[in-house]
Amino acid sequence: EAAVTQSPRNKVAVTGGKVTLSCNQTNNHNNMYWYRQDTGHGLRLIHYSYGAGSTEKGDIPDGYKASRPSQENFSLILELATPSQTSVYFCASGGDREGQNTLYFGAGTRLSVL
Amino acid sequence: GDKVKQSPSALSLQEGTNSALRCNFSIAATTVQWFLQNPRGSLINLFYLVPGTKENGRLKSAFDSKESYSTLHIRDAQLEDSGTYFCAASNNNNAPRFGAGTKLSVKP
Numbered sequence: 246e247a248a249v250t251q252s253p254r255n256k257v258a259v260t261g262g263k264v265t266l267s268c269n270q271t272n273n274h275n276n277m278y279w280y281r282q283d284t285g286h287g288l289r290l291i292h293y294s295y296g297a298g299s300t301e302k303g304d305i306p307d308g309y310k311a312s313r314p315s316q317e318n319f320s321l322i323l324e325l326a327t328p329s330q331t332s333v334y335f336c337a338s339g340g341d342r343e344g345q346n347t348l349y350f351g352a353g354t355r356l357s358v359l
Numbered sequence: 360g361d362k363v364k365q366s367p368s369a370l371s372l373q374e375g376t377n378s379a380l381r382c383n384f385s386i387a388a389t390t391v392q393w394f395l396q397n398p399r400g401s402l403i404n405l406f407y408l409v410p411g412t413k414e415n416g417r418l419k420s421a422f423d424s425k426e427s428y429s430t431l432h433i434r435d436a437q438l439e440d441s442g443t444y445f446c447a448a449s450n451n452n453n454a455p456r457f458g459a460g461t462k463l464s465v466k467p
Binding site for chain 2: 276278280285286287288289290293301303304333335337339340344345346347348349350352353
């Protein structure tokens with residue numbers, strides 16, 4: 246069954262450390278997205294991609310990098326993690342052959358930066 | 360958040376009653392999606408809409424692109440409808456932007 250899988254599911258990091266969140270999709274979708282969810286803000290867009298090799302800045306990209314090495318994989322990288330990046334991070338894929346960009350989400354990664 | 364505003368922010372319903380959630384856009388949205396985040400945190404896609412309406416069981420959604428809003432109607436609310444409902448809007452297949460959500464509690 247087509248799916249979006251995130252790893253790790255939970256992560257505790259230290260301030261100043263490097264964190265990589267991974268996302269794999271078997272939907273064969275062109276588009277992939279990283280959002281973070283914080284109370285009162287809904288889901289905010291960090292980075293997204295239209296296909297392998299492409300990354301675009303979303304609304305809150307500062308402090309984050311993204312990498313799309315293949316159609317299936319999209320990573321979010323925190324080079325120097327800060328406590329303000331403590332959040333729940335969701336990856337999604339979208340964009341089927343009919344041009345409909347229905348989003349399918351992973352289960353989320355809960356990140357705590359101490 | 361600012362481009363997409365949802366109301367109300369929270370709602371409590373008696374089981375078996377009806378209600379409507381609303382989403383207003385400050386962008387020229389061409390498509391809208393509605394999601395339910397269940398109490399376990401999973402995000403489930405309910406509707407993908409171009410201007411018009413769709414219905415699925417007890418849920419019905421409408422999207423008016425000219426007036427820049429969308430609604431989600433819940434009929435005969437059940438306990439399992441509880442959770443947080445999000446709408447997300449896109450302009451010409453740009454990345455979807457989400458509202459802050461409506462937290463729905465259905466009580467017996």
